[in-house]
Amino acid sequence: MSDHAEAPVAPVEAHEPPYYLAVFTTVRTQEQSDYSETNARMEDLVKDIPGYLGMDHAQTPGGLGITVGYFRDADALTQWRTDAEHRAAQRRGRAEWYQSYTLHVAKVERSQGFTREVAQSPAAG
Secondary structure: OOOOOOOOOOOOOOOOOOEEEEEEEEEEOOOOOOHHHHHHHHHHHHOOOOOEEEEEEEEOOOOEEEEEEEEOOHHHHHHHHHOHHHHHHHHHHHHHHEEEEEEEEEEEOOOOOOOOOOOOOOOOO
């Protein structure tokens, strides 16, 4: 079960490139004490970073979690990476919560999106 249950069921909108993303892929341990609270705090904290554009998250039934954070520029991503509270959560994650993880950082050069128009039903007569 995802800790992101209240997140909207829609991807982060396409932004005008270039921008950056951080792809954080995890497999968690059985020890999850305080994980949900810390995760919620990190989601609130990152929103205060100037240049933060949004986050997508997915989790497989088998336990693989993928979180993608979107940032306007490299400075915003660096500010998030070096935030003291985020660094403390990273240390605790390595010590307790994650069996393994990978982090990939990329510069987006092309971005597009699609949203289906909601069909209007005819007015009842």
